[in-house]
Amino acid sequence: MSISPASVFRADVIAQKAYQVHDSDGFIKMDANESPHPLPAHLKQALAERLANLDLNRYPDGAARHLKEKLLNQLGLSNKYDLLFGNGSDECIGLLMQAISDGQAKVMALEPTFVVYGLAAKNFQLNYVGVTLNEDFSVNVERTLAAIKEHQPKLLFLTPPNNPTGNILSAEDASKLIEATPGLVIIDEAYEAFSRQRLISLLDKHDNLLIMRTFSKIGGAGLRLGYLIGQQKWLIELDKIRMPYNINSLTQVAAEFLLDHAEVINQQVKTVIAARDSLISALREFAELTVYPSEANMFVVRYEKVRDLHSWLNEKKILVRQAYNWHPLLNNCIRISTGTAEENAALLCAISEFFKKQS
Numbered sequence: 001m002s003i004s005p006a007s008v009f010r011a012d013v014i015a016q017k018a019y020q021v022h023d024s025d026g027f028i029k030m031d032a033n034e035s036p037h038p039l040p041a042h043l044k045q046a047l048a049e050r051l052a053n054l055d056l057n058r059y060p061d062g063a064a065r066h067l068k069e070k071l072l073n074q075l076g077l078s079n080k081y082d083l084l085f086g087n088g089s090d091e092c093i094g095l096l097m098q099a100i101s102d103g104q105a106k107v108m109a110l111e112p113t114f115v116v117y118g119l120a121a122k123n124f125q126l127n128y129v130g131v132t133l134n135e136d137f138s139v140n141v142e143r144t145l146a147a148i149k150e151h152q153p154k155l156l157f158l159t160p161p162n163n164p165t166g167n168i169l170s171a172e173d174a175s176k177l178i179e180a181t182p183g184l185v186i187i188d189e190a191y192e193a194f195s196r197q198r199l200i201s202l203l204d205k206h207d208n209l210l211i212m213r214t215f216s217k218i219g220g221a222g223l224r225l226g227y228l229i230g231q232q233k234w235l236i237e238l239d240k241i242r243m244p245y246n247i248n249s250l251t252q253v254a255a256e257f258l259l260d261h262a263e264v265i266n267q268q269v270k271t272v273i274a275a276r277d278s279l280i281s282a283l284r285e286f287a288e289l290t291v292y293p294s295e296a297n298m299f300v301v302r303y304e305k306v307r308d309l310h311s312w313l314n315e316k317k318i319l320v321r322q323a324y325n326w327h328p329l330l331n332n333c334i335r336i337s338t339g340t341a342e343e344n345a346a347l348l349c350a351i352s353e354f355f356k357k358q359s
């Protein structure tokens with residue numbers, strides 16, 4: 001007898017669509033906010049040797065002690081604070097939601113933003129409340145304070161710089177929102193490396209705050225490594241529901257290797273920041289495009305006939321992210337991740353051809 005998944009799994013799981021990842025073979029990838037820069041060849045070689053020395057017959061260090069010590073050192077935090085690693089910050093988001101999941105709790109984020117907050121909330125049967133940003137994508141502090149008061153969220157996600165809009169939030173405004181929140185606030189700093197501002201020092205000021213970071217946007221997307229930074233009292237509880245050995249030994253060793261070569265990563269980040277700024281300026285030369293400012297490694301572009309432009313870029317084998325079905329504020333928008341100088345030149349060339357063809 002055949003048993004149907006629908007008779008076993010929750011109806012809302014059956015009704016869901018899987019997260020789509022575009023096949024990128026042969027494309028210039030400007031769709032996923034990764035670093036466009038691989039490690040230089042000599043470092044790849046050195047990393048291969050370190051990885052070859054691992055005994056894969058053994059489980060990894062379940063607490064990732066070496067990695068933790070190295071990262072804590074590099075962050076230079078007071079010993080009041082600790083780290084919790086996730087298989088990507090996606091897993092950290094999942095742990096937080098799992099820990100509050102009781103069929104009633106509310107999760108809040110400022111929309112449009114990172115889609116995983118909403119997806120994870122749904123999977124853990126939480127009530128997700130999206131508070132809309134201003135038209136220019138800045139945070140509407142009054143509206144958010146009112147929503148916090150009304151909904152009393154257990155978790156509030158703040159995302160400076162925000163994905164996809166690239167805007168930040170001042171420390172003063174962040175503090176107002178944190179003070180008003182009856183639950184825990186997570187400042188998701190996935191893009192802090194590309195920004196002039198980071199909010200980690202707010203940890204000293206607020207008891208109900210965690211900072212979340214990731215290796216994904218600075219050259220380590222393939223590692224799947226993210227982490228929460230904050231007081232032990234919060235992290236100890238989350239650690240109880242973390243699956244043992246969630247960070248594999250290849251990732252632990254490779255992440256340590258990246259930390260040992262932080263100067264290379266920092267240089268790559270600087271290159272991306274400069275390339276982002278010149279790509280944004282160059283795109284602003286096209287009168288038809290509205291190009292939004294950004295403190296991240298990606299930015300939003302609005303154009304009346306964005307679907308035509310998007311399919312043209314696809315034809316030209318350049319992947320960018322559609323944002324036009326994401327949120328009403330992103331009507332006619334795509335999101336472009338900064339590439340290498342060559343990739344950015346190829347994008348500009350393709351867009352130029354597109355507008356020549358139009359006229």
Ligand SMILES: *Cc1c(COP(=O)(O)O)cnc(C)c1O
Binds near residue numbers: 090163188214225
């Ligand atoms: C990319 C991204 C992450 C990172 O997720 P990982 O699971 O660490 O790759 C987290 N938050 C935001 C806002 C992001 O855009």
